[in-house]
Amino acid sequence: MAMSSILSLLVFVAIVLAVAMSGALFKPGPWYETLEKPSWNPPNWAFPVVWSALYVMIAVAGWRVYEAAGLVTLPFLAYGVQLILNAAWSALFFGMRRPGLAFADVLALWIAVAVNALLFYPIDAVTGLLLVPYLLWVTAASCLNFSVWRRNPGAFRAAAVNG
Numbered sequence: 001m002a003m004s005s006i007l008s009l010l011v012f013v014a015i016v017l018a019v020a021m022s023g024a025l026f027k028p029g030p031w032y033e034t035l036e037k038p039s040w041n042p043p044n045w046a047f048p049v050v051w052s053a054l055y056v057m058i059a060v061a062g063w064r065v066y067e068a069a070g071l072v073t074l075p076f077l078a079y080g081v082q083l084i085l086n087a088a089w090s091a092l093f094f095g096m097r098r099p100g101l102a103f104a105d106v107l108a109l110w111i112a113v114a115v116n117a118l119l120f121y122p123i124d125a126v127t128g129l130l131l132v133p134y135l136l137w138v139t140a141a142s143c144l145n146f147s148v149w150r151r152n153p154g155a156f157r158a159a160a161v162n163g
Contacts, residue, residue, distance in 0.1 A: 009063045016059040019087045023051065026090035031097070036151040041144060054134050058083075061120060061127040068124045075119040082112035089141075099149035099156055106142045113138055 028044075042050075062079055065072070085108050093102035113135045121128025149156065 012059040012063040016055045019083045022087040022090040026095040038147045057130045061130040064124050064127045078116040085109040103145045110138045
């Protein structure tokens with residue numbers, strides 16, 4: 001692999017790591033543990049494991065498209081939008097404790113990831129497919145966000161009042 005390819009891969013890894021930092025800054029914590037969750041809620045250990053794998057796939061997908069076609073505007077606009085929406089979710093749900101806003105964000109994220117996959121696929125089919133597990137996980141996250149929000153209305157009102 002050429003040095004320029006290695007450098008561009010490192011740039012994509014750094015960008016995705018910056019997005020992942022939102023999850024490290026805004027953690028679930030004890031407050032989240034007290035909330036009622038559906039029976040199908042994944043175990044706590046699954047979230048960092050799954051997100052780590054997904055972030056690797058997201059970085060590799062962006063890098064492969066960049067290597068294949070350069071910084072093509074529309075596909076990378078979608079890539080940037082989904083990364084911003086991804087980073088915003090933890091801040092909205094865990095930081096601000098605003099599940100309604102987080103739910104709107106995760107729905108927009110789902111659309112952005114789907115559009116991103118569709119725009120990446122014609123450039124490099126592997127990249128479009130690399131984003132499918134991400135889309136599936138965001139689907140599950142959307143359902144979980146909605147379920148937790150609806151099961152715990154009082155917890156979020158109290159959190160908003162108490163800061």
